[in-house]
Amino acid sequence: MLTEKERQKYDRQMMIYGFGEAGQEKLKKARIFIGGAGGLGSPAAIYLAAAGIGTLRIADHDTVELSNLNRQILHWEEDAGGKKVASAAAKLSKLNPDIKIETTAEKITEANASKLVGDADGIVDAVDNLPTRYILNRTAIEKGIPFFHGAVYGFEGRAMTVVPGKSACLNCLYHNARVPKEKFPVIGVTPAVIGCIQATEVIKYLTGLGELLINRILNYDALRMKFTEFTIMPDPGCEHCGKAAGKRK
C-alpha cells in the first residue's frame, strides 16, 4: 500500500500507461542487488532509488579515489578515502528516505555471492571485471532471478538482460573469455547511459512493461552515436545455463 507522500512522489511515473499504482507497489516491494557502486552502479542506483525500488542492496569493497570522480557520481571529493558503500548510502538516503539501502563492503566472491545477493529479486551487474561478472551471472541462474548486465570501455558500452530459463546468459555471450586485468579508459557519460539502460530494464522487469533486452546485446558506440543490436541465442553447451550445467534439456 502506498502512502499519500509516495502517491505524490511517484505521480508522474504512475501516469504511464500500464504502470499505475499497482506498478509502483511492485517497485516498492522489490529488492534489487547492485554489484558495484562505481561508474555503472552510481546511475543505476540513483535512478532505481528515485523510482522507489523498496530495497537496494549494494555491494562494493572499494574506497573512493579521486580518479573515480569523473564518472562515479554517487561519490564526491569530500568522500575520498572512505568506503564507496558509505557515500552511496548517504546520497541515496537523502535522495529517497522512503526506501531501504542495505550495504556490504565485502568483496564479491564465489563463496559469498549467494549470501550477499540473499533474497533479492534481481542482480544489477555494475562490477569492473569479468570474473566477478561470471560469479554474479551464475548466482542469478542458480537463484532463478534476472541479471542485468552492463559494461563500459572508453566511449563504448554494452547492455543485456538475462532471464534464467528464458534467455541466453552472460557466459553464452562470452564463453569464459578472459581479458587482461587493466586500468580501463572511460568517460562518465558512457556508464551514465548504460547504467540508466540497466535501471530501465529492472523497472520494466518488475512492472512487466515492454520487451526486455533478452537474447540480444545492445552495443553503444558513443563516438559514432550509434546503437547496434546483436542476436545472442542460448548456447546449449553453456557451462552456466546449458546442458552441461543441468539447466537445459
Add this chain to the structure above:
Amino acid sequence: MSVEVELSSIFGQYTSGLVNMTVKGKTVREALHDLARQYPKLKRMLLTEDGDLMSSYDFYVNGQSVYPKDMNTPLKDGDKLNVLYVIHGG
C-alpha cells in the same frame, strides 16, 4: 568472396579512423587475416601467434552470435562480420 567488416570505434586508432571496410575470405579466419594484411597494426591487437582471434574479442556474423566460436565459420559473399572487444569496465 567479399565480406563487409565493421569494428568498434576503439579500433580506429589502428586503422586511421576507419571502422567499416571490405575484406576477402571464405571463412572468418580468412576474412580476419585479410583485414590484418590490409591494416597491419591490427594484427597484433586481434590475432594470436597461431593466427586465431584473441579470446578478448568476439565476432558476430550478420548480427548473430556464432556457436561454437569457430574461426572456420563459413562466410558468403556480402556477409557482414562485426568484431567487438569484450569490454569489462564498470
